[in-house]
Amino acid sequence: MIAAVEAAVKKPIFGCHMCGQCVLHSTGLTCPMECPKTLRNGPCGGVRPDGRCEVKPEMRCVWVKAVERSRRLPWAHEIHDIRPPVDNRLEGTSSWVNLVTGRDKAAPRGWRV
């Protein structure tokens, strides 16, 4: 139920892919799962000179937008955080619920940065 509400709100605004571990806050309110390579830590090296995506030239690179937008936010430095690998089991679940339970912060046990 909550997941359905979250999807209804976030899909039209952010193109949310319901990864269940939302990082919009630290990526300039730009969903990194919109990136065809689902990169969570910045742009790949294939961005076109005009700032468009290597894979989908019809769209601007998600990370070009994320970097630009993050600079306008008071917490701009968060873009430099190293985000851990996605927990694929959370796909389709509500990141709001996972935030409250802390489930979205659980990185793989061996993960150190």
Add this chain to the structure above:
Amino acid sequence: MSRLEDAIAAGRFVLTAELLTVDTDGVYERFAPYEDYVDAVNATDNTAAHAHASPLAVAIALKQLGMEPVMQLTCRDRNRLALEAEIAGAALHGIENICCLTGDDVTAGDEPEARRVFDLDSIQLLALGRTMMNGAYLSGRRIDPAPRLFLGAVENAGAPPYDYRVDRALKKVRAGARFLQLQVGFRPEQTEVFMREAVEKGLAEQCALIPSICLVRSPGALRFIDANVPGIEVPPEIIERVESAADPEAECFEVACELAEHARSLPGVAGLHLISFRREAGIARLCQRLGIPTRESRAHSRPVAV
């Protein structure tokens, strides 16, 4: 300690080269023309999303032939389990240098219908490598003995967002990168801007920055790169220059020499990565032209004597 790590730690100018793609034969023939010059050779991982012999297999072959490998590993074709297996497998064969890349998308290759993986990104892959160096898989399960690795990555000074590239490189260093091979660039001013910021922000101090130089033989090859290789732009003035030259092949070589000379002159540059498309002998010629001595001579000379 790998030979590459040793040379970097000693402050010597390093040279690496990219092995032409290998399928079922001919590893030695590909690096023989320049083997005396380079510290290590990159075993590539399905470059431009075209399938070839696996980087681990090629890295083992290089090692058996007496050449130090840099094993490239991309996130495009493997999930985290497969990446861990490759790294452990590399360690099993004494391969230490691992270059972690995101990878060109499958749509850049000749099998665009393939499933892209990208379970990790290049920064997470670096952090995974460091986790393994510390003696554990991602799950926390112990690896004994822990692999000895020398981790690196790639950064592209020539792709937007230009003013974020050094920050991204710093992120790679925080994740474990000790060397960065910069993507081929045909706009020296972009390398210059990147290197200036890299020195200012302390990136050059924390990891070895190695710009790439690409040797081609014809203006057609430059056009091909410009149109087909993601993230590399060849300015039209360079294409026009080689096209209108009396000897286009010689002019291509001149362009590469100028770019190499320029990159080498920039503060903070630790070495060069040389990529030759079907012209391996060009690498040795370029070294001779630039007055870069052989690996042995560099090892016995004073640091940064080049």
